[in-house]
Amino acid sequence: MVAKIKQTNNTPFQRIEVDNITVDIVENALANARTEMDAVLFRTAMSPGIREQGDAFPMIATSEGKMIVGQFGSFITGFLDSYAGEIEEGDIFLTNDPYLCNGAVSHLPDWLVLMPIFKDGRIINYAAMFGHMSDVGGKVPGSLPTNASTIWEEGIRIPPVKLYRRGEMNADMLDVILHNVRMPRWNRSDLNAIVAACRTAGRRCVELAERFGDDAFYSAQQEMLDRTHRAMREVITRVVPEQRQEFEDYICDDGAGLGPYTLRCALWREGDKAIFDFEGTDPQAPSSVNFYVNEEMFKIFFGALTISLYDPAILLNDGFYDLVEVRIPQGSILKPNFPAALSCRTHLLGRIFDMMGGLLGQGTPEAMNAAGFSDSPHFMYSGYDQKGEWFQLFQIGFGGIPGRPVGDGPDGHSLWPGFTNVPNEFVEAYFPLRIDTYETLADSGGAGLHRGGNGLRVAYRLLVDGEISIHDDRWLTYPWGVNGGAPGARSRKELLRADGSRQILPAKCDNIQVKAGDLLLFDTWGGGGWGDPLARDPALVLRDVRKGLVTVEGARRYGVVMGDDAIDQQATAALREQLAAERGETQLFDRGGTLEQLKARCLAETGLPAPATPSWN
């Protein structure tokens, strides 16, 4: 640790005996504190990104910086290891630079606020929260330029600095920062909201320490860490075989003509330790799709996906970090060298979850999910509205949840916790556009015993001249199906110009000039199917057809032949037999073809040229 912590009371906490039930109660109380942080945030944030879509994440850590409540692992330890200044009571820190917090936040729009919580002159906990700002300056509105080649182009970089010094706000500094962004009122308000949320956690922790006693409160948290350690050791032995297994997945391109980029990961167990090795992953991209992975965040993802199967009520914490080792090659797309651009890391951040699913699932295929909506595609539209006022819209797209052991994947939903769409009436009231269509695309979910969820079509009718940006993926590689399930449909973007011309847009593009009256079709992708589609109850297929979620033609993928609003039983039996014979044995994974095959068919199928394969020099 480089940071110098100034406390007037340096008495160390004593680890004392705390009964189990007190630990449970402290755990519940801390969970409540986190809920309160969210409540304060969502009621006061201003940008639609945070307020409506919920793109913000709270965390409470122990006095030594280990996450005790939260979703993305501790942001504190990385900060303490790199911040060379003093930490005092009343200080509140702000940073957004991934390279200076070891990837605790992974691109500049995520503003991270950290606050030591003092009680009687010493730190009892930390509170932190990061939220996605709608704009942080840089070369394009929304600050997510796909074509950035360095982080300098992506907006204002804020090293870890004191937003408040001993309770006093550094207003001049904040003015300088906000002078560099396009929507300063949103940033100011959102930042206020995040600070208010952290202070809520601060008050709550102090109250809890008063209620239980400092040492008991401290010890209960230590016991929570130990408990997670014990549980995760058991989880790892159960789900991670000693034998090495491998899996790979891709992002389709980098927006600069290269792709697909391979993420390869091997997993095995040595004793009670799980090892994830990303050897074989492609090199960093010349554009901004790089994802500077924080190894500890990766460990939390792993923990969250596994332990909740055994104790859904647990508050996952940092206690098991030494049971997992993550090896990522320096210079790879998951550990790029400074000053590589990072703003569009969202595709890799999502794809990691598909990859982890495929990797962990090979041992227990029945429990594995298909590939899902592993991204948060962005749509940005900016310009001057009819009144001459600057506007910029930032929207996150939703898509198909994959087919899962528990059932069909929901259509047009979110894979991220807490995310919601922004009501279209709100968008239409405040931005110069109309949303002509908002519905999921029939047949876009992969066929399976359990169907993949459909992707979503949003048709944006743009009402003034301006610029749009699009960030999406899975336009070339497929969201794979498992256990005989078929892959979901890929994403697609098409611009129907007011002048009658049509244009397929790449999945990743910026600065596309649009005119009033243009219509953009923004189609996201479907989830992969789970299990053999020929074994799906035809009545369920009929139900989907009646709902308009599967077409009559699409029903044939299940071997189901429709008559007049009913199933043609005989034809169905025949088609199923025929399809089963043609298909042969079902595969564990169905990726819709090899990379080579996909590339060869790319132009014909997608209307876009195939990208060139990236390589290490």
Place this chain on the structure above:
Amino acid sequence: MSFRLGADVGGTFTDLLLINDATGDSYTAKVPSTPHDPSIAVLNGIEKLCRNSGVQPSEIRSVMHGTTVATNAILTRRGARVGLVTTKGYKQVLHIARSFVPGGLGGWVTFNKGELLAPLEWTVEADERLDAQGNVVRELDREAMIRELHKLREAGIEALTISLVNAYVSDVHERAVLELAQQVLPGVPVSLSSEVVPEMQEYERTETTVVNSYVRPEVATYMEHLQNELVQRLRPDVQLSILRSDGGLATSQSAAATPVNMLLSGPAGGVAGAIWFCSRAGFSKVLTFDVGGTSTDVALIDNNQARIRRETRVGDVAVRAPSVDVRTVGAGGGSIATVPELTRALRVGPESAGAVPGPAAYDRGGEQATVTDANVVLGYLPVEQKLGGDFQVRKDLAVAAVQRIADAMGVSLYDAAEGIVRIATEHMYGALRLISVEQGYDPRDFALCGFGGAGPLHANAMGILMNSWPVIVPPSPGVLCAYGDATTRVKDEASRSLVKRISDLDTEEVLQQFQQLGDTVRDSLASQGIPAELQQLTCQADVRYQGQALLLTLDVDLQAVREQGLAAIVSAFDAEHEQLFTFALSEAHELVNLRAIARSPRPEITERIFETSGVSLQDAVTGTSTIYFSGKDYQATLYQRQRLTPGLVVPGPAIVMEMDSTTVLFPGYEAAVDHVGNLLIRPQGQE
């Protein structure tokens, strides 16, 4: 003689309360609910009450009714076959909803969506479009609409919802579709989104309007039936009123037209009852917790009024309708305790044993340990207590169930039981914290009020956690909802959506709109027989910083607006924002909705006079029983609540029993009986 009757239909029991307007004397009854036709229980209850009290049915002039009939229709998915008309391109508005998946990272792995109340099969599109200002972008294609409506007719829908995009600004196309629907689907009740909830947000508006359609036929039939029976059995001019979710009474006719406004009728009745008893005892700031079998409802009362919120959930259905701000947490008497093998942590709820199989102690086949079982083991629910007057708990079964938890954790039976109760109480405490902190209040500034069948069991513990005193346990806490029904006021409101920057608005224009809204609600109440001069009128404005989602509802002082202009609203908003969130912004203010609310005067019910001379605490004692508290056994004295009169102070450890509830007092605490019959729990020696 003139009597008023409160009747609350719950899932298991129907509670009734008869109050003599002149003397304040009251009689209660509890009868089993009759879910297939809830009115049967109400009528049975009335019969039982009249028989027991000697009151003539014809002396009952008014019946105030809280009912979950609408809510149950949703929860059990037994509502009408609802057809839906949306704007073209929005057919899946309910199917997609807000794209939200509950749970944390990986929550999607186990999430399954429930069936829609208006299924996609019966959803059709109207080829039309309005823009966000209400201008017609595309005229309605009437012929295509007629064809689509015919499909719904063939499908045999029983109710229709019309919800078009941007209809919160203009109802022109919804009305046009309505006209066609009346031709194609004569006799099918139609709900318009522009009428039921003219507010922005297409999903919430559509869902709310669909809910209205979904429960409407069932509610209408129920009301009509009940009204007819009451007229026959009581008197021809008997007045039936329904308690709405916002705590106001409405005539049965107006409730039947917009049943979406009565979804939280039950919880609202409880809060109204709590207000009745707490306010008369001099407590104007109260946090209430109503502990039932599967969950606990909490609410915040400030200045003798419950907060109103404009959005609520019933199961997985989000509804935009004004309701008493009641939050529900999945911890109640039936909440099940488990110990996951890996972490060996103790978890309580949210799964519940419900009424069937119920807690192990109920001997109806339940084997898993519940909060009730833990309360039995600890002696808080003594076997001497007959639940509901005649039901005997089995301690041996409770012990066996809790012992399994104790074994899994490696602790003693009593420590496990105490752990279960403490964790359940902690869940309730979290909900009370959240409801106060969210609104910028410090919960320690509030008194607590525990009711519902199990609330008084947790009342003392909650006071300790919250360090808030006193904890108020009102009389008959298990039938408090019926008290609320009987003692609340008729209320109606009218609102209009504006969504304009205040700086762009003219003061005169706003005042005029308030005038019109005021006239509308006054007329409405007058038509229900409440003369205008007795009505109380409140004007409200929903305001926010432009761009913020948060809406604050402010009471508007029209006189101040006349004198200072709209600046009066702006400064009131900034002050409120600062109180709630510690900061105000220098942003433009937006006036989102205007609203006028008219209320009838409070009913005149005479205070009940208690017989206090010559009674002593000893007269109420019925025995002793062992309780376990904080690691030790204590001999608790058992008391009968009916025999406790104002002025008496019950010292802990004690258990106060009544027909419908049980109050536990720990060592070091005491309960004073106040002049309205409340138990006020405080630490001994504190005033």
